[in-house]
Amino acid sequence: MNDRGAAAEQRAADFIATQGLKLVARNWRCRFGEIDLIAKEGKTLIFIEVRARRHAQFGGAASSIQRSKQEKLIRTAQLYLQSISPVPPCRFDAICIDGDDLVWLKDCIQAD
Template sequence: MNGLGAAAEQRAADFIVAQGLKLITRNWRCRFGEIDLIAKDGKTLIFIEVRSRSSPNFGGAASSIQRSKQEKLIRTAQLYLQTLSPLPPCRFDAICIDGDDLVWLKDCIQAN
């Protein structure tokens, strides 16, 4: 990960902790991919994708989470969930950083 990506992840981690979430782990990897941040909001487990762009030009950070990336995140989260018992309620969030602007998109990816 480059310096800008690491800085964006750190900013996102600091932000969610300031919002009252408990950070469980960062950069959880498996054969399907990586989840940037995993946190808990009460009893809900949250898988968080962090996206950063220097500016909102060309669609910005949120538009960069294509369907193929969403599917990879879902498969990765399913593998992570196999390590837990009982299964907690879950959701997928994204923290999108465009320049200085940070937007927290809650429950933005659906695992039909």
């Protein structure tokens, strides 16, 4: 990960802490991929994708989360969930940073 990516993830981690979420894991990796942040909000486990772009041109950070990336996140989360019991309610969020603007997209990726 480059310095800019690490800085974006740190900014996202700091942000979710101010929103009352408890960070569970950072950069959780398995054979399917990586989940940037895993947090808890009450009893809900949240898998968070962090995306950063210098500016919002060409759709910005949110549009960079293509369907293939979403599927990879879902498979990775499913493997993570196999390691815990009982499985809590879950959701997928994204924190998108375009320049200085940070947007938290809650429940933006749906596992079918």
